[in-house]
Amino acid sequence: MENFTYYAPTKVVFGRGVETQAGSLAKAAGAHTVLVHYGSDRIQKSGLLDRVVTALKAADLKVVTLGGVVPNPELGLIRQGIALAREQQVDFILAIGGGSVIDSAKAIALGALDDGDVWELYRHERRVDRALPVGSVLTIAAAGSEMSGGSVVTNEVTHEKCDYGGDVIRPKFALLNPELTTSLPWYQTAAGCTDILMHTMERYFTPSSMATTDGIAEALMRTVIEQTKTLKADPTNYEARAEVMWAGSLSHNDLTGVGDLNGGDWSTHMLEHEVSGMFGVTHGAGLAAIWGSWARLVYQNCLPRFVRFAREVWGIEGTDDEAVALAGIEAMEAFYREIGMPTSLGELGVHPTPAQIDQMVTQCLRATGGQSGTARVLKRPEMTKIYEMANH
Numbered sequence: 001m002e003n004f005t006y007y008a009p010t011k012v013v014f015g016r017g018v019e020t021q022a023g024s025l026a027k028a029a030g031a032h033t034v035l036v037h038y039g040s041d042r043i044q045k046s047g048l049l050d051r052v053v054t055a056l057k058a059a060d061l062k063v064v065t066l067g068g069v070v071p072n073p074e075l076g077l078i079r080q081g082i083a084l085a086r087e088q089q090v091d092f093i094l095a096i097g098g099g100s101v102i103d104s105a106k107a108i109a110l111g112a113l114d115d116g117d118v119w120e121l122y123r124h125e126r127r128v129d130r131a132l133p134v135g136s137v138l139t140i141a142a143a144g145s146e147m148s149g150g151s152v153v154t155n156e157v158t159h160e161k162c163d164y165g166g167d168v169i170r171p172k173f174a175l176l177n178p179e180l181t182t183s184l185p186w187y188q189t190a191a192g193c194t195d196i197l198m199h200t201m202e203r204y205f206t207p208s209s210m211a212t213t214d215g216i217a218e219a220l221m222r223t224v225i226e227q228t229k230t231l232k233a234d235p236t237n238y239e240a241r242a243e244v245m246w247a248g249s250l251s252h253n254d255l256t257g258v259g260d261l262n263g264g265d266w267s268t269h270m271l272e273h274e275v276s277g278m279f280g281v282t283h284g285a286g287l288a289a290i291w292g293s294w295a296r297l298v299y300q301n302c303l304p305r306f307v308r309f310a311r312e313v314w315g316i317e318g319t320d321d322e323a324v325a326l327a328g329i330e331a332m333e334a335f336y337r338e339i340g341m342p343t344s345l346g347e348l349g350v351h352p353t354p355a356q357i358d359q360m361v362t363q364c365l366r367a368t369g370g371q372s373g374t375a376r377v378l379k380r381p382e383m384t385k386i387y388e389m390a391n392h
Helices: 018-028 048-058 075-087 099-112 118-122 186-204 211-233 238-251 267-279 283-314 321-338 354-368 380-390
Strands: 011-014 033-038 062-066 092-097 134-138 150-155 160-165 173-176
Touching: 011 018, 011 238, 018 048, 018 092, 018 134, 018 173, 033 048, 033 075, 033 099, 048 062, 048 092, 062 075, 075 099, 075 118, 075 150, 092 099, 099 118, 099 134, 099 150, 099 160, 118 150, 118 160, 150 267, 160 267, 160 354, 173 238, 186 211, 186 238, 186 267, 186 283, 211 238, 211 283, 211 321, 267 283, 267 354, 267 380, 283 321, 283 380, 354 380
Parallel strands: 011 173, 033 062, 033 092, 092 134, 134 173
Antiparallel strands: 150 160
């Protein structure tokens, strides 16, 4: 186990009805004027927006609202939010939604206190050391953005999808009510569960081995797999919703990767960012579509991890390590199919041309500094091969 610093300062309030605490928590964080940021009108129709705004006003806070966030949050709306935050002298941003809304809120928080273009931050051209404080009311268990220091946004003009990371944008608090996720369509629930799994899998498939961290990661993966199956049979099951929601937060607050000097592999995420940036697909579904091709390309370079994954997560037995590793990959893909997730780009509904694949690889290389991965280092030939393997 390598030296590490673990920092997870987000205050989590979990359970039924916790969204009504938004006002007191925002005020305790120093808020006076709150920008409430959200996505679809589902938040309005359900009454959630009204409940949260009422709680904020009851705490004597001024409220400004900005809706319209779409999956793969777009730079155009973020720039509108930055201008609105400056105009209204906003000093706190509250996101009501899933990862896209929270990531958009984080981008606004970064840009509101910065004189430059926020897109420069996401293209890794420079960094900042301050941002407006952010809180969240979570409605989709998936991205883990409610406890993470990361944010991913899309430039809808150039079709680039880029990230920014830093503790300055870790939310001050996260309000997690599992009941708020019960109205989601099954596809969104399944894609969210896939994203949760992948946040731990990206940290897991590295050359490092750490008994405590590995055990936590494996328990989390087994739990999400089991509870996803429960939700497929009974989408209103509160306990299953609760387990998945909490797993989503733990999966991306760095807990399942502590002690790993490599910081995880993350190649599947980086490759998927280019797919969803170009084609606008659901992030979790895109991850499922790419992961199997990535795994088959790299497993021999990281065989002990794939063997352990097969045995500890899927209960696969056998003495032939390579056969066990491949059986684990096949079990993961069978699970994706069982819950309605794609295992290829074709099943995802996209068929990139050779020119589009080349463009995605070029953008991925720019975003990753010329190479990606720790299970196996990927450069242009390997990235191209994975896209081609998945393109059926």
